[in-house]
Amino acid sequence: MLLLRIRRRLQLLLLLSAMATTKATATSSSSGHAGYERALVAFKAKISSQSGVLASWNKSTSYCSWEGVTCGKRHRWRVVALDLSFQGLAGTISPAIGTLTFLHVGSLGRLQSIDLSVNMLTGGIPSNISRCSSLSVMIIASNKGLQGSIPATIGNMPSLVVFELPNNSFTGTIPSSFGNLSQLTDLSLALNYLEGSIPAGIGNNPYLWFIQLSFNNLSGLLPPLCMAGRLPSDLGKSLPSIQQLAIGTNLFTGALPRSLNNLSQLQVFDVDSNNFTGVVPTELGRLQNLEVFMLDSNKFHANNEREWGFIASLTNCSRFQKLTIGWNRFSGNLPSSLANVSTNLQWLRIPFNQISGATPLDVGNLAGLEVLDFSGNLLSGVIPESIGKLTQLKELFLYWNNFSGVIPSSIGNLTGLWRLGALGNSLERPIPLSIGNLSKLTVPSLSINKLTGFVPKEIMGLSSTLAILGLSYNFLEGPLPLEVGNLIPDNIGNCRVLETLFMDDNSLQGSIPAMLKNMAGLSLLNLTDNQLSGSIPGTLGSITNLQELYLARNNLSGSIPEPLGNSTSLRCLDLPFNNLQGEVPEEGVFRNLTGLSIAGNNALCGGIQQLHLPKCPTFSARKNKKGMPNYLRVAIPKTGALLLLLSGLIELPIAPYNDILNGTDRFSEANVLGKGRYGTVYRGILENEAIVVAVKVFNIQHPGLYKSFQAECEALRRVRHRCLVKIITCCSSINHQGQDFRALVFEFMVNRSLDRWIHSNFEGPNGQGALTLSQRLDIAVDIVDALDYLHNGCQPPVIHCDLKPSNILLNQDLRARIGDFGIAKVLDESTSKHPVKSNSFIGIRGSIGYIAPEYGDGLMVSTYGDVYSLGITLIEMFTGRSPTDDMFRDGMILHCFAAGALPDKVMEIADSNIWLHDGANNRNDATHITITKKCLSALSQLGVLCSKQLPIERLSMSDATAEMHAIRDTYFSTQQ
Numbered sequence: 001m002l003l004l005r006i007r008r009r010l011q012l013l014l015l016l017s018a019m020a021t022t023k024a025t026a027t028s029s030s031s032g033h034a035g036y037e038r039a040l041v042a043f044k045a046k047i048s049s050q051s052g053v054l055a056s057w058n059k060s061t062s063y064c065s066w067e068g069v070t071c072g073k074r075h076r077w078r079v080v081a082l083d084l085s086f087q088g089l090a091g092t093i094s095p096a097i098g099t100l101t102f103l104h105v106g107s108l109g110r111l112q113s114i115d116l117s118v119n120m121l122t123g124g125i126p127s128n129i130s131r132c133s134s135l136s137v138m139i140i141a142s143n144k145g146l147q148g149s150i151p152a153t154i155g156n157m158p159s160l161v162v163f164e165l166p167n168n169s170f171t172g173t174i175p176s177s178f179g180n181l182s183q184l185t186d187l188s189l190a191l192n193y194l195e196g197s198i199p200a201g202i203g204n205n206p207y208l209w210f211i212q213l214s215f216n217n218l219s220g221l222l223p224p225l226c227m228a229g230r231l232p233s234d235l236g237k238s239l240p241s242i243q244q245l246a247i248g249t250n251l252f253t254g255a256l257p258r259s260l261n262n263l264s265q266l267q268v269f270d271v272d273s274n275n276f277t278g279v280v281p282t283e284l285g286r287l288q289n290l291e292v293f294m295l296d297s298n299k300f301h302a303n304n305e306r307e308w309g310f311i312a313s314l315t316n317c318s319r320f321q322k323l324t325i326g327w328n329r330f331s332g333n334l335p336s337s338l339a340n341v342s343t344n345l346q347w348l349r350i351p352f353n354q355i356s357g358a359t360p361l362d363v364g365n366l367a368g369l370e371v372l373d374f375s376g377n378l379l380s381g382v383i384p385e386s387i388g389k390l391t392q393l394k395e396l397f398l399y400w401n402n403f404s405g406v407i408p409s410s411i412g413n414l415t416g417l418w419r420l421g422a423l424g425n426s427l428e429r430p431i432p433l434s435i436g437n438l439s440k441l442t443v444p445s446l447s448i449n450k451l452t453g454f455v456p457k458e459i460m461g462l463s464s465t466l467a468i469l470g471l472s473y474n475f476l477e478g479p480l481p482l483e484v485g486n487l488i489p490d491n492i493g494n495c496r497v498l499e500t501l502f503m504d505d506n507s508l509q510g511s512i513p514a515m516l517k518n519m520a521g522l523s524l525l526n527l528t529d530n531q532l533s534g535s536i537p538g539t540l541g542s543i544t545n546l547q548e549l550y551l552a553r554n555n556l557s558g559s560i561p562e563p564l565g566n567s568t569s570l571r572c573l574d575l576p577f578n579n580l581q582g583e584v585p586e587e588g589v590f591r592n593l594t595g596l597s598i599a600g601n602n603a604l605c606g607g608i609q610q611l612h613l614p615k616c617p618t619f620s621a622r623k624n625k626k627g628m629p630n631y632l633r634v635a636i637p638k639t640g641a642l643l644l645l646l647s648g649l650i651e652l653p654i655a656p657y658n659d660i661l662n663g664t665d666r667f668s669e670a671n672v673l674g675k676g677r678y679g680t681v682y683r684g685i686l687e688n689e690a691i692v693v694a695v696k697v698f699n700i701q702h703p704g705l706y707k708s709f710q711a712e713c714e715a716l717r718r719v720r721h722r723c724l725v726k727i728i729t730c731c732s733s734i735n736h737q738g739q740d741f742r743a744l745v746f747e748f749m750v751n752r753s754l755d756r757w758i759h760s761n762f763e764g765p766n767g768q769g770a771l772t773l774s775q776r777l778d779i780a781v782d783i784v785d786a787l788d789y790l791h792n793g794c795q796p797p798v799i800h801c802d803l804k805p806s807n808i809l810l811n812q813d814l815r816a817r818i819g820d821f822g823i824a825k826v827l828d829e830s831t832s833k834h835p836v837k838s839n840s841f842i843g844i845r846g847s848i849g850y851i852a853p854e855y856g857d858g859l860m861v862s863t864y865g866d867v868y869s870l871g872i873t874l875i876e877m878f879t880g881r882s883p884t885d886d887m888f889r890d891g892m893i894l895h896c897f898a899a900g901a902l903p904d905k906v907m908e909i910a911d912s913n914i915w916l917h918d919g920a921n922n923r924n925d926a927t928h929i930t931i932t933k934k935c936l937s938a939l940s941q942l943g944v945l946c947s948k949q950l951p952i953e954r955l956s957m958s959d960a961t962a963e964m965h966a967i968r969d970t971y972f973s974t975q976q
Contacts, residue, residue, distance in 0.1 A: 036079045037063045042096035047121070050088030085117040085139070086915050092123035093140075097132075113137035117164075118912040124148035130156045139164040141188075142912035144880065147171065150189070155180045166212065166908055167191040174199055174218075181205070188212040191909065193887060209243040209265065215887055215897060248272040248294065248900040255279070261286040272296035272324070273896045285313025292322040296349070297899070301329040312337040320344060326351040326373070333357030334379075339365045351397070352376035352953070364389030373397040375421065376953075380404065383427075388413040399445065400424040407446075412437040423447040423470065433458045442966075445470040447502065452476065455503070469501050472526070476506040500962050504528040504550065512551075514539050524792075524958065526550040528574070536580075538563040541570070548572040548793060552597070556580060560604075565590050571721070572793040576600045583607070583616045594719060597795050657733040659686065660743050664695055673752070674806070676820070683748065686728075693728055694749065698742040719798060723786035725749070725809060725819035749809035749817060754779065758805055758880055758911070770913035773932065774975070775814050776877050777968040780939070782816035783808060787870060788961040791863040799861045803869035804850045805876060849883030849894070854951055864951035867960060871895070871946025878939050880911030895947045898940045906936045935971045942967065 037059075044057050057066045063079070064071035070081035093116070114135065122145030129135075130153035138160065140146065146168040154160070155177020161184060170192040178187075179201015185208060194216040202208070242263055248270045255278035256271070266287050276298040284290070293314065302308045312335060314320060320342040331354040339362035341348075346368055356378040363372075364386025372393060380402040387396075388410020396417060403425040411417075412434025418441055428450040435444070436458025444459070451474040459469070501519075504526045511534030512527070523545050532554040540549065541563025547570060556578040564570060565585030573589045577600035584607030589595055593610055605616040663684035664671050671683040679698040686693055731743040751757070757771050771779070783803075790798040800807075800818065807820040850872050852865035872883050875898045881887070883894040901909045907929075914932075942963050948954045955963070 036077065039096045040066070040069065040079070043094045046094040047089050047091035049084075050090070051086075053084060053087040053089075081113050083113070083115045085115045085119070087119060088915075089116065089119035089121055091121065093121060093126055095126040095128050097126060097129055113139075115139045116143070117141040118915050119143050120913070121146055125151055125154075127151040127153045130154060133157060134159050136160060136183075137162040140168070141165065141908070142167040142910075144169055144912065149173075150175060150194075152177050154178070157181070158183065160184055162186040164188045165192070167912065170194060173197075174202075174213075176201070178202055182207070184208055186210045189216065190214040191887070192216055194218060211242070212246060214246070214248070214900070215892070217887075242266060243289075244268040244270075246270040246905075248274070253277065256281055258283050260284060263287060264289070266290055267319075268292040270294040271298065273900050274298050276300060279307045280310040282309045282313040284310060285316045287317060289319060290314075290317045291319050293320070293324075294322065295325045295328065297327040297896075299329055300325070301331070303330075303332040305335065308332065308335045311335050311341070315340045315342070318342055318344070322347040324349040326353065326376075328353055330355055334360055336360050336362070339363050341366065343367050345369060346392075347371045349373040350377070354378060356380065358382075359384055362386060366390065367392065369393055371395045374401065375399045377401050382406070383408055383422075385410050387411065390414060391416070393417055395419045397421040398425065403427060405429075407432050407435075409434045411435065414438060416440055418442045420444045420446075423449065425449050427451060429453065431456050431459065435459050443470075443962075447472040447474070449474050455508070469503075471506065472502045473505045476503070476508060499545075499965065500524045500958060502526045504530070506530055508532055510534070512537055512540075512556075516540060517542050519543060520545065522546055523569075524548040524550075527554065528552045530554050532556060534558070536561055536564075536575075540564065541567045543567075544569060546570055548574075550574040551578070552576040554578055558582075560584060560598075564588070571595045571789065572795075573597070574795070580604055584611065584613060592720060594794050655686075655729040655731045655743075655745060657731055657735060657741055660684070660695060660697075660731050660741075660745070661736075663693070664697075667697065684745070686745070692748040694746045696744045696746065700739055700741070719790060719794060721786055721789045721793070723782045723789070723815075723817060725817045746819065747817075749819075750812045751810035751814055753806045754808040754810060754816065754877070755805035757810065758877060759882060771814070773914045773935065774972070776914070777935075777971060779808070779810070779814070779816040780874060780877060781964055781968050783818065783870065783873065784957070784961040784964045786816070786818045787866055788957050791866065791957045797863060799863060800866050800869075801861055802847055802850070803866055803873060804847050805873060808873070852951070853949055862951065863957055864954050867946050867954045867957055868948075868951075870957075870960065871943045871948075871954070874939060874943035874946065878911060878914070878936060878943075879909050880913065881909075895944060895949075899944045902940055902944065903937050906940050907933055909940075910936050931971065931974045935967060938963075938967045938970075 040057065040063050044054055048054070053067050057063070063069060064076065068082060068084045068087070069079060070083075072078045072080045097114075114132075114137070117139050118141065121140075121143040124147060125140070129138075129151065133156075135157055136159050138154075139162065141164050144167070146165075147170060149172035150165065150170055152175035154163070155175050158180070160181050163181070163184060164186065166188045167190070170189070172194065173196035174189065174194055176199045178184075179199045182205060184205055187202070187208065187210070190212045191214070194213070195218060198213065198218060202211070243265050245263065245266060246268060253275045256276060258281045260266075260269075260281065261283035264287065267289050268291060269284070269287075270292065272294045273296065276295075278300065279302060280295065280300055284293070302310075308330075314323070315337060321344055323341065323345065324347060326349050330350070334350075334355055334357065338348075339360040343366065345366050348366065348369055349371065351373050352375070354377065355374075358381035359374065359379055361384045363384055367389060369390045370392050372390065372395070375397040376399070378401065379398075382405035383398065383403055385408045387408060391413055393414045394416055396414070396419070399421045401424070403422070404427065406429045407422070407427055409432040411420075411432065415437055417438050420438070420441060420443070423445045424447075426449065427446070430453030431446065431451055433456050435441075435456065438444075447470040451471070453476065455471065455476055499521055501522065501524070505528065508527065508530040510532065512532055514537040516522070516525070516537065517539035520543065522543050524547065525540075526548075528550045529552070532551070533556065535558030536551065536556055538561030540546065541561060546567065549564075549570065549572070552574050553576065556575075557580065559582035560575070560580055562585050564573065565587040567588055570589045571592065572595040574597045576597050580598070580601040581603030582605070584590060584598065584604050586606075586608050591608055598604060598611075605614050607613050661667070663686055664682040667680075667682060673681045673683055673694060675681070679696055682695045682697065684693050684695040685691070726747045727744060728747060729745045731741065731745070733741050735741040787800070787803070790800060802820060803818070807818065809817045809819050811817060850869045852868035855861070855865060872894055875894050876882060879894075879898065881894060881897065885894075888894060888897070897909065942955075942960065945955050946960055
């Protein structure tokens with residue numbers, strides 16, 4: 001938020017200043033003219049640009065017309081501003097910058113500025129930059145290659161008003177000379193590696209209103225953003241002009257000082273993700289300008305009316321907009337005064353505390369609310385009818401409480417609502433028909449309640465918005481409404497169609513409507529555990545996007561329709577325990593044993609041989625299978641043959657040892673692609689087919705060799721998906737020294753691992769050196785699709801257990817393929833997908849930084865462990881920060897790093913390389929920047945939700961997949 005705020009301010013000032021400046025060639029031939037040109041040429045000599053911004057920097061035109069350079073009005077040869085932000089600059093900052101001693105923007109209070117943000121600059125800041133003594137604004141944010149100490153000479157720049165160096169790699173201490181910057185109003189040194197204390201003089205500056213020093217290794221008493229200790233008791237007297245006090249995601253302890261009431265100008269108070277304790281002081285209610293109050297993820301408590309008094313005090317803050325106090329230790333009843341907080345309140349979030357009792361009946365008085373989150377508490381009673389007065393509401397989360405009674409019909413007044421979460425309560429009676437008025441609703445989740453009656457056809461009328469419909473585990477009955485087939489928009493390209501429909505574990509009766517064929521966007525349909533009868537409509541096979549179909553444990557009869565086998569998208573079909581009969585098709589999903597389940601239908605016959613069904617009385621001749629490639633037509637060595645046949649469930653071809661040896665040039669170091677705990681991966685060539693492959697040779701010295709090899713084979717034999725690395729062949733033999741040899745041969749990924757693209761200067765075959773935002777979104781979608789398949793498309797589920805960027809490979813189109821199943825776990829049929837306590841020690845599965853916390857507590861592996869790794873990987877993809885980065889120490893983790901930036905600071909933590917391929921128009925376009933910010937905010941939110949500490953708090957893989965698709969599709973729709 002700060003970076004964008006400064007950029008907007010500078011753009012406005014530069015625009016106004018343009019009326020007082022000129023780009024014309026200066027007529028003066030003074031020595032200053034030549035000096036400025038020489039300085040700029042020297043500056044250019046040290047850098048290069050991917051955006052082409054430096055193309056205009058040549059002697060055929062005046063340097064005053066060079067892009068990014070502004071000259072003055074009175075002295076038209078004098079350079080007064082330099083703005084080269086978002087230009088893909090590489091190289092170092094030349095000391096010649098110090099000779100541009102009049103960097104300022106003519107009038108407007110003689111504002112001076114330099115902005116080199118969001119580039120790839122390396123090295124340090126020249127100490128002679130202090131010669132620009134008139135400089136007022138210096139912003140050099142998001143250049144991760146900038147390192148070394150911050151020059152102490154900067155403290156000798158008396159005119160400096162705004163000084164921003166966030167998201168770089170500076171080390172050392174904050175110079176004590178910064179206490180001399182008496183005009184400073186904005187200071188941000190966040191996201192560096194600074195240490196030591198904060199200069200005492202900074203706290204004596206009466207003009208300082210924004211200070212941000214988060215994510216460093218600072219210590220001491222002054223309240224910047226990322227240090228440990230307590231807030232000083234006289235904080236309110238030390239910094240009286242502070243407007244934004246943001247100290248979230250740190251290690252602060254103790255209670256909030258009551259002197260905070262002296263911060264009369266304070267607008268934003270953010271202390272989330274610390275270790276604060278005690279009662280929230282009621283004196284905060286004296287802050288008339290307070291707009292944002294965020295206390296999430298601390299240890300604050302309140303249990304009675306007196307301790308809840310801070311809520312009543314906030315009713316005095318007429319400008320109040322956001323109140324978030326989730327993940328603390330608040331308990332007791334919510335005070336009735338909550339309903340009297342400012343009508344300007346937009347966010348009210350109190351999730352995951354221990355609050356009980358009823359919701360204030362007058363909560364509808366908060367007419368400006370857009371987000372209301374009471375989830376994860378012990379609230380009981382009914383949902384107040386007055387909630388229908390919150391007509392601005394967009395998100396309503398009530399899940400995992402003890403709410404009972406009916407869903408109020410007044411909910412139909414919330415016509416702007418797009419997310420409704422009420423699962424995990426005791427809501428009963430029918431779903432109100434008024435829910436059909438919620439024309440923007442995308443994700444209604446009403447599962448795990450006691451709802452009865454028919455599924456209202458009105459909810460099926462939300463044709464253009466529904467993405468996920470969750471009605472599982474209720475007592476719904478009656479037939480599926482025919483209107484369910486109308487869930488398709490007039491123009492599928494311009495809206496989000498229903499993708500996921502959960503109605504399992506109810507008492508639905510009747511037949512499956514044939515009109516389901518109209519749901520062109522449907523990818524998952526779950527009607528398991530109902531009382532549906534009749535036949536399976538063959539029209540389901542014509543749903544072009546349908547990937548998963550679950551119809552188990554109903555009363556379905558008749559034959560399995562042939563069109564299901566003709567579907568090119570269907571990869572998981574679950575039909576157990578019905579009354580199906582007749583011949584099983586042999587094409588499509590019926591050839592994929594990992595995605596097909598038909599047990600408990602005793603009258604079925606035919607199908608492929610591996611199903612072991614009785615032959616049908618009459619059947620047509622089958623087509624011959626295609627032969628294997630020539631290089632695979634070899635004798636299977638006796639050693640390891642039983643292991644490699646893998647129970648006969650797939651045909652895994654065998655390659656001889658000599659083919660592997662010769663194809664890797666005798667395992668040459670020059671062909672090494674990577675090394676891991678269980679072996680080495682080589683680049684190789686299968687000569688008979690003349691194709692390049694990746695050969696994973698297992699380390700025979702490792703004690704876990706056979707277990708790892710077997711685990712990978714066990715996993716790979718079960719999975720086939722476009723987003724998983726394809727196995728070509730394998731080898732189980734004896735090497736020339738008479739030792740056991742194990743190897744797997746995979747398709748070669750020309751663009752190597754995602755880790756290389758995020759954290760190094762890796763350059764792909766096409767010369768591209770960094771991933772664009774669009775490419776990262778596609779990669780993220782591939783990752784969630786692969787995991788969703790492993791968790792929900794495989795029976796039993798497959799848990800990867802080691803998801804991280806180095807195990808995610810990129811093909812020639814920069815699309816992701818997940819590999820390395822060396823520690824994967826295939827869940828037993830009887831094992832829950834949820835983590836449960838293990839009876840035996842399983843060892844730590846995964847890599848440091850990506851391992852789910854519960855694995856360290858002895859819990860068995862579960863799908864939620866992979867979800868945690870996914871969350872960390874998503875955050876890493878879009879911030880460029882590894883969970884093992886040196887900045888994460890003393891309890892600070894990548895999850896908190898991202899959570900602390902939500903919702904307004906995501907641009908400050910984003911990987912600056914994302915903008916390298918943006919055109920100049922996009923980099924300076926406010927609409928594009930806003931769209932990018934919304935996308936990054938949604939991605940960070942998804943990563944945070946997936947990487948919650950407790951498994952029960954994380955999203956399911958299905959929900960994460962749907963959300964990731966929605967984020968990408970929303971962003972892509974704005975780029976057309």
